[in-house]
Amino acid sequence: MDKRVVNGNNMKSIFKHFTEGCESMVSNLIVEQVECFDIGQILESGQVFRFEQINENSYILIAKQKRIKLVQQPGSNNLMIHHTTVGEFDEIWKAYFDLDTDYKGISKTLSDKDAYMKAAIEFGYGVRILKQDPWEMLISFIISQNKAIPHIKQCIANITERYGDEIGYDHDTDKTYYTFPTPEQLLRATEEELRECKVGFRAPYIVDACKKVTSGEVDLNELYILSASEAKEKLMQIKGVGPKVSDCILLFAYSKMDLFPTDVWIKRVIEGMYFEGKEISLKAIQTFAREYYGDLAGYAQQYLFFYGRENNLYK
DNA sequence: TATCAGGGTCGTT
């Protein structure tokens, strides 16, 4: 058994590297001492759509052109990642899972705000904000509008099966998985074909996104260096991308952490917690969040979304 | 069987 210990990031994580059986040449990895990290909470917090739960403690995740299996025992600070390597961990997963960010400090600051936030963070202590692919987030959140999460996942799966490249077969789920199609690959899809993927009235929006991204009219790489409001303006040039969808893209792919995507769930939670259940405008919620949570608004949103939706609060 | 809402946005008043 090949065993290796690597150390050294802000979290002082230790990685053990091992190979298991002879099923494949790709090895597995144990990440030790992960803080504020619960893989189930992270995946179920509504920011990512390409995963499946295998059992209570295991998930398959498709991201970064790869398929990994994640296992974490309840309350454990150890995370096992199957089908990956130490090299891949350093290059890909460390950033993807935002492991260099001090969630202990962030959750402490937010918990001290008020009892509601404290309760939300106690409930979702292991929530993190992933750093995902901009193009995939753009298409995924265009699809998300006026849809339930299981349906969103289904549409995205349909699109990847039809236009992505095969990644491989998974024994646990008995399914074959595909990459998320590139803008060039998805550009080949007609509106009618997209409707066959069940995206409905969003099909022309996806066509428009493909055109504007492949032509360079909207440069997704440029958005990293733009301010949140400038980037938002760019994204909203694409049909079907409004304020909520662009906020999600900028939070979940570009780490613009001061944004506060406001959907029906968050709206209800904020109204219930801070406005005595009275209905207030989206604009008022944005203003409140920006002032109250400051540059931690994005994190607050994620804790509140998970808390509110998992507990069906204020419905 | 019918109605409704779901991580909103667009086009029309």
Place this chain on the structure above:
DNA sequence: AACGACCCTGAT
């Protein structure tokens, strides 16, 4: 600024 329409699906 307000309002209905919109594909499709699962829950009542």
